[in-house]
Amino acid sequence: MLQCFCSLQPTPASITKFISDQPHLSLLENNCTTMKDLKKLHAQLIKTGLVNDIIAASRVLAFSSSPAGDINYAYLVFSRIKNPNLFTWNTIIRGFSQSSNPEIAISLLIYMLVDSSVQPGRLTYPSVFKAYAQLGLACDGKQLHGRVIKLGLDCDLFIRNTIIYMYANCSLLSEAWRMFDEELELDIVAWNSMVLGLAKCGEIDESRRLFNKMVSRNTVSWNTMISGYVRNGKFLEALELFQEMQEDDVRPSEFTMVSLLNACACLGAITQGKWIHDYVLNHNFELNGFVVTAIIDMYCKCGNVEEALKVFRTSPKERLSCWNAMILGLATNGCEEEAIQLFSKLESLSLKPDNVSFIGVLMACNHAGMVDKAKDYFSLMAEKYQIKPTIKHYSCMVDVLGNAGLLEEAEQLIRSMPIKEDAIIWGSLLSACRKHGNVEMAKRAAKHVIELDPAESSGYVLMSNVYAATRQFEEAIKQRLSMKEKQLEKEPGCSLIEVNGEVHEFVSGGRLHPQAKEIYSVLNDLKLMLQ
Structure with a gap:
């Protein structure tokens, strides 16, 4: 039996040797891809008693607390480990920091400090700072930052990066700037965090200045800057930056595509939107729910409901967001009956409508003048689906x-x-x-x-x-x-229209368009015809 360490995590060599000696753990290492697989192997470990070994339990914990696992199951595994070591504490804290309940990661750290014989290590703190960032509680995270300074760990690059990320993500830019010094040798993670935090606060020009100064950029850097432009309503700039990204031969990700599709949707730029849709197909991007939803939303906002329906019918529809985008798109494009029919089809499936689904169907009822039907749907929200x-x-x-x-x-x-x-x-x-x-x-x-x-x-x-x-x-x-x-x-009211692949912006009463004289002349002729 291998010795259980309270303050040291297992070495890679010891893990490799132990796994090679245990067939069940070899399977865990090589063939476990789902929680169903893990539970079967976990049962075998319990039957053979191997689950009592810290390394065996750690492997089960590591998979179940990963994005492919089940964090609640991971906590049950963790709670049954006697004398958990630093590795297992770090694993469960990291798992919760990446989950939908990051506040539990903070609670675990507090419990670790108060009631555990194991003290946090340098790999513990980054996960907790990320949890504070996720929750928007950087003010509370300052206390942990103070502890890190007292321990002399604030110069640790990994910890420093996550502190910058926490402050920047929570829009505490002055604190982030104090941690971020352009003259220091900071890695790309810190730069990406600062670009994101200035963009989130509306300081998009400052964000671009930092982006331009980056010695090296990765896909995250480009995605952050492009999404920042979209978030701040600079849609043309987002499309132009994508051109630069291509010139630099950087492969975009699904997140890039979603941001660009959103930009095209807001601009009404269907030609560019169609090009991006083709780019997604030609470069074999995964048609996951986020991408499909963005494509549907783009076509609907550009007024091409037929193309949106084609995408909806031929793509995977596991995510509710795809249904919601299509229902809303139909409702806002004068296809009220089709929107209501699609909502009824959604109700018949295993997916349950959410609050966004009901906004779509209520909009459809509004445009169709269906008062009684709208009242029925409004009552249905609380009575059947418990949606407030x-x-x-x-x-x-x-x-x-x-x-x-x-x-x-x-x-x-x-x-x-x-x-x-x-x-x-x-x-x-x-x-x-x-x-x-x-x-x-x-x-x-x-x-x-x-x-x-x-x-x-x-x-x-x-x-x-x-x-x-x-x-x-x-x-x-x-x-x-x-x-x-x-x-x-x-x-003043503003509208956008695409003509021959070029987006034109019109402001109420505006005279800045290069063809303003001709446009107003046609408008006057139309007024005369309508009188």
Whole structure:
């Protein structure tokens, strides 16, 4: 029997020798690819008593706590290990830091410090800093950073990288900058973290400056910068950077493709979007749920529902996000009946609709004027699927009722909500009041919009339009004057269209387009034809 070490992890040589001497562990090393396989082998280890050996238990723990495993099963394995050593502690903490419950990794560290004879090592701390980053709790992570400094480990490159990542990911840029010094020899992980954290805070130009200064870049570097551009609404810059990425002969990943497809969706650039779709197919990218969802969403937002449906029908549909993208796409492109039919098909499968699915089907009911059906779906959320309606679901219902002229019912729904209303939902009611000419209710709705979001101009604009529609022009002017006094400006509308592979941007009242004169001439001709 091999000796159990409390403060030293097994050496690679000892693990290799032990595995070669045990057939069950050889199988674990070579043939275990699923939790089903692992459980069978684990049962054999229990029967033979080999599970009591720290190395055997560590191998089971390592697989079950990996992304391919089951972290809950891993914890059961860990809890049955007598005198766990540093290797097993690090394994379970790392597993939880990568799971959907990273807070447990922090709890395990605290338990390790208070009740365990084993003290954390240099490989323990990075996982915990990542857990703090995942939870957005860098302020709490500062305490652990202080402990690391006291132990003299803050110069350890691996630890330093994860501390930078934690601060940058949580938008604490001043703390991240203190750890990050461009003059030091930092590795690519630290640079990627800083590029990500400036991009997340909207400092996209500073992010690009750091990106340009990087001595070496990997796929993560390019992905981070491209996704940063998309997150900050710089879609053309994202596409241009992808061209540079190709020129540098860097192979993109699925994450690159998803970001670029999102950029094309926002631009309405279907030619570029179709090219990226072809690129995905020609370069044998895995058509996983994220990629398929992005492709469907791109075609729908570019108005090509037929192509979106073709992708949906011919691709794997294990992920609910693919269904949701297609339901939403149909609903927003005038295919309400098809959206409702697809939702019904989803209900008949093993997949269960979620809150996004219901937003899609409620939007479809709204556009189709199906008030009763919308009410049925709204009730179905809680009664059958135990989904609590969010403010977005209530907003959809207010739109449904408001467009149908059921203004009193819509107002009552807002007032009876178990959650706090926002300016958007009152704005929806205000728009409905404008449509149906209910001035008194519009006043109440506008009051709420202005109180909830004083910096937003929509309440004044919509109220002015309500007065104008009912020929109360003096009151309409007062609303516009109130806006001027408060120095509120209505953000001009903007639209994008692709013509011959080139994206054109149009701003309401804008004259900067090179063909503005010809465009306005055609618009004037159209106005004359419509009179």
